[in-house]
Amino acid sequence: LVRNDDLDKLEEAWNEKDATVRLRVLKRMESFMECYPPYYYYVARTQQSLGQLFAATETYEKMAALGNGHFRKDEMLAAGLANRAIIQAFLGQPSAPETAKKALEYSTDAWEANLVCASVLQ
Numbered sequence: 001l002v003r004n005d006d007l008d009k010l011e012e013a014w015n016e017k018d019a020t021v022r023l024r025v026l027k028r029m030e031s032f033m034e035c036y037p038p039y040y041y042y043v044a045r046t047q048q049s050l051g052q053l054f055a056a057t058e059t060y061e062k063m064a065a066l067g068n069g070h071f072r073k074d075e076m077l078a079a080g081l082a083n084r085a086i087i088q089a090f091l092g093q094p095s096a097p098e099t100a101k102k103a104l105e106y107s108t109d110a111w112e113a114n115l116v117c118a119s120v121l122q
Contacts, residue, residue, distance in 0.1 A: 002032070002035075010038075013029065014042050019049045023050065026042060030043075037063045037066045037076070038063075040062045041079070044060045044063060047059055048083060053091060054091075063077065063080050064077060064080065073109075078106035079112065081102055081113075082103040082117050084099050085097075086120055089120045097120060100116075101117075101121070
């Protein structure tokens with residue numbers, strides 16, 4: 001159960017300018033955010049900004065696993081998987097095109113995610 005004050009704390013953490021501090025604060029929240037896909041999106045974006053690319057791809061996967069089957073269309077899941085796909089492409093992982101296609105299944109309305117997926121599929 002995610003409470004309103006938990007969501008407020010998540011927003012506070014996300015607004016932290018120092019990515020290292022942000023990640024530390026987010027990680028402390030994990031025990032009560034473990035079933036909330038947006039939490040994993042924020043963690044992964046922070047890991048990605050810190051250059052923790054392998055950790056970010058794993059976190060984006062957690063986000064997708066939690067959200068899979070619960071949301072038919074979701075721009076955050078599409079963006080998260082698009083980010084995962086571009087990281088996989090950067091790391092030379094062969095699963096990047098499959099991840100990009102999966103991202104497009106969540107939303108074709110998120111133009112930023114569409115551009116990222118297009119560059120991976122190109």
